[in-house]
Amino acid sequence: MSISARNVFKGKVTELKEGPINAEVEITTSGGDKIVAMLTEGSVKSLGLGMGADAIAVVKxxxxxxxxxxxxxxxxxxxxxxxxxxxxxxxxxxxxxxxxxxxxxxxxxxxxxxxxxxxxxxxxxxxxxxxxxxxxxxxxxx
Amino acid sequence: MSISARNVFKGKVTELKEGPINAEVEITTSGGDKIVAMLTEGSVKSLGLGMGADAIAVVKxxxxxxxxxxxxxxxxxxxxxxxxxxxxxxxxxxxxxxxxxxxxxxxxxxxxxxxxxxxxxxxxxxxxxxxxxxxxxxxxxx
Amino acid sequence: MSISARNVFKGKVTELKEGPINAEVEITTSGGDKIVAMLTEGSVKSLGLGMGADAIAVVKxxxxxxxxxxxxxxxxxxxxxxxxxxxxxxxxxxxxxxxxxxxxxxxxxxxxxxxxxxxxxxxxxxxxxxxxxxxxxxxxxx
Missing domain, CATH: 2.40.50.100 (RNA polymerase II/Efflux pump adaptor protein, barrel-sandwich hybrid domain)
Structure with a gap:
């Protein structure tokens, strides 16, 4: 798979704050850089995101x-x-x-x-x- | 009216999931392409969006x-x-x-x-x- | 401090609608131009935003x-x-x-x-x- 976005941070979920509607997900790379993403709670569930899960953060x-x-x-x-x-x-x-x-x-x-x-x-x-x-x-x- | 955004999808509202704060609106073009937009519930009300309504989805x-x-x-x-x-x-x-x-x-x-x-x-x-x-x-x- | 965004509106908070999760903040420039921003309620608190506060709105x-x-x-x-x-x-x-x-x-x-x-x-x-x-x-x- 290739992706047009130049910024793709590969890491693990190191923090997950879930609310009734939105959730904040922190992804930390192996080098220690940290990205915070805001998702709907529905997306957290459908992606099966949990602490320690592998994930990428994409930023154009x-x-x-x-x-x-x-x-x-x-x-x-x-x-x-x-x-x-x-x-x-x-x-x-x-x-x-x-x-x-x-x-x-x-x-x-x-x-x-x-x-x-x-x-x-x-x-x-x-x-x-x-x-x-x-x-x-x-x-x-x- | 002209618009700078290159992506303007003209269609009808084919799904509307309303929540207390946000709403998800699906707009389907006559050819069947589908776009999902997230709006505040306030915008849904002020635009008078309902199932079957004519609408455009704009994406830069x-x-x-x-x-x-x-x-x-x-x-x-x-x-x-x-x-x-x-x-x-x-x-x-x-x-x-x-x-x-x-x-x-x-x-x-x-x-x-x-x-x-x-x-x-x-x-x-x-x-x-x-x-x-x-x-x-x-x-x-x- | 310099900033890459070309649109920086310097003004004061002239309206603040707070909800349980998000807040809408209106910033009015000295010339009367008005920008509305949507923030999390957490950001409103951590920035200490209140009516009349000095603030900038940044739009790429x-x-x-x-x-x-x-x-x-x-x-x-x-x-x-x-x-x-x-x-x-x-x-x-x-x-x-x-x-x-x-x-x-x-x-x-x-x-x-x-x-x-x-x-x-x-x-x-x-x-x-x-x-x-x-x-x-x-x-x-x-």
Whole structure:
């Protein structure tokens, strides 16, 4: 199977908070990077998700917002992954920014070229990759 | 009226599961393609959605993830539309992949060029277009 | 701090509807532009959001859908901002459309070049920028 999303985090379910309607699922990679996903309780049941289960978290690049510099705001997003810019793929309008997380997982964000310029991003810049738990897709092995 | 989103599915409400807070709405096109949207119960009321009502489901291309090959994972997304790649619009970083669904509805996904290469996508490749019900906008005729 | 998202609305919380699970937060800029965000009730508490609090609403350009012409549909999205196209940044596939809102806030949408052509968008075209409350990130000053 191949998947178009550039960010696929393979790991295990390390936390599962179930509510009447929604559930929050934390998936931790073997390197220790952590992704939180928000699913319906129905999906938790139909996927058979439980603590320790193998799972993947999928995040498309256009859903990832980058922060750099001294934090001036706290955000509502459940996922705030600290990493370092490793490379760029530049287009006419958009730029794919590749980031390395401390646990060894890469994550990419699609941002505008203007954002890269404004943020003064270069290889090695420390950044935070921000995305909502409700934007994460979860998969379990067939 | 014109709309920037490339994926507009015109159909009728064929299923409506209402909860205290959210509701799941299935819209089926005349050709039989089905889209599931998650709305707040407030939106269901204010739009006057009911079984058989005319409605459109709107999905922007960056919200669509593509899968190809033998399924290795089951996903939390409510929309998994099986179709065939019909054409591409390639840029420097991103590529718009156009897909034809069995019911005759086209659907497009914005993915990276790297994804197209990794997935070995060509015209005629069978793919699955994946997106969350919570990413779908619903409209009803004025 | 710098942020990659092109749409950052700085304002104050002017409405707060809390439910058992989710909350709807309206942020109004000094110029009077209004953005509605959907957060978990947990986020409202952890951010300490209350009426009159300083906050920012963050919306990435791929989340914004544009409408033009005579309205033919009513939509489920809580945010429908009426504005005027001010400029474009065109790529091979995608185009960043910059829009000015009446309160003086700019908002940008990433749409396909095909959409710009189909919609006949030019500088000065009146448009509606549409996005779901659940796609908005909220930040509060540290």
């Amino acid at each position: 690049t256009p859903w990832v917002t980058l922060l750099a510099g001294t934090p001036q705001y706290r955000f509502s997003a459940r996922n705030m992954l600290h990493g370092t810019v490793s490379s760029f793929v530049k287009g006419a309008v958009n730029c794919q920014v590749n980031i390395m997380l401390p646990g060894g997982s890469p994550i990419s964000a699609m941002v505008t070229n203007a954002a890269v310029a404004d943020m003064n991003l270069t290889e090695g810049t420390p950044v935070v990759a921000l995305f909502k738990a409700s934007h994460v897709l979860v998969g379990v092995p067939v | 291309t960056p919200w669509v993830t593509l899968l190809a090959g033998t399924p290795q994972y089951r996903f939390s997304a409510r929309n998994m539309l099986h179709g065939t790649v019909s054409s591409f619009v390639k840029g420097a970083v991103n590529c718009q992949v156009n897909i034809m669904l069995p019911g005759g509805s086209p659907i497009s996904a914005m993915v990276t060029n790297a994804a197209v290469a990794d997935m070995n996508l060509t015209e005629g490749t069978p793919v699955v277009a994946l997106f969350k019900a919570s990413h779908v906008l619903v409209g009803v005729p004025v | 350009t791929p989340w914004v859908t544009l409408l033009a012409g005579t309205p033919q549909y009513r939509f489920s999205a809580r945010n429908m901002l009426h504005g005027t196209v001010s400029s474009f940044v065109k790529g091979a596939v995608n185009c960043q459309v910059n829009i000015m809102l009446p309160g003086g806030s700019p908002i940008s949408a990433m749409v396909t070049n095909a959409a710009v052509a189909d919609m006949n968008l030019t500088e000065g075209t009146p448009v509606v920028a549409l996005f779901k409350a659940s796609h908005v990130l909220v930040g509060v000053p540290v």
